[in-house]
Amino acid sequence: MTKLTLGSHPYMLGFEQLERMLERSAKSGNEGYPPFNIEQTSQNSYRITLAVxxxxxxxxxxxxxDRQLVIRGRQGDDAEGRIYLHRGIAARQFQRSFVLADGVEVGEAIMENGLLHVDLTRAQPEPVVQKIRINKG
Known part of the structure; x- marks a missing residue:
């Protein structure tokens, strides 16, 4: 039995790129750090919040x-000259990736109280009706 994919379904034409984006997001290696929220702030806007x-x-x-929002964090090593009796706060780097749909644009990013907010908006596409003329062969 053959595996049915979006790109091979007879009624779904041109969705190969969507399938590649789904595979890429599944393999993006997003571990649990840093934690994040995604909220819908209006019908056409979203906010991603990372605890940084x-x-x-x-x-x-x-x-x-390539239609992927990538947020990277890298702290400098400020431990030079310090003597820690206990070091429980990790100073590690991270990378978080979010695949963006067509029409979703990244707005502003705001840092506030240890939280990074990234606002996204989705442009409303204009409905398009195209009439195709039939030529005689």
Whole structure:
């Protein structure tokens, strides 16, 4: 029996890219750090919030790469010259990836009280009706 995929279904034409995006997001290696929320702030807008306590704005990078929102964090090593009796706060790097649908644009990013908020908006597409002329063969 053959595996039925979006790209091979006879009524779903041109969805190969969607299938690749689903595979890529499943393999993106997003572990549990840092924790995040995704909320719908209106009918056409969303907000991703990451808990990035200990990171400054300079430690974070937000990019859009091939319809994928990538948030990276890397802290500098400030342990030089310090003697820790206990070190329970991890200073580790991270990368979080979110696949964006067509029409979803990244707005502003706000850092507030150890939380990084990234706002997204979805543009409303105009309904398009196209009439195809039939030529005589």
């Amino acid at each position: 306590a200990g990171f400054s704005e300079e430690d974070l990078a937000i990019t859009v790469e």
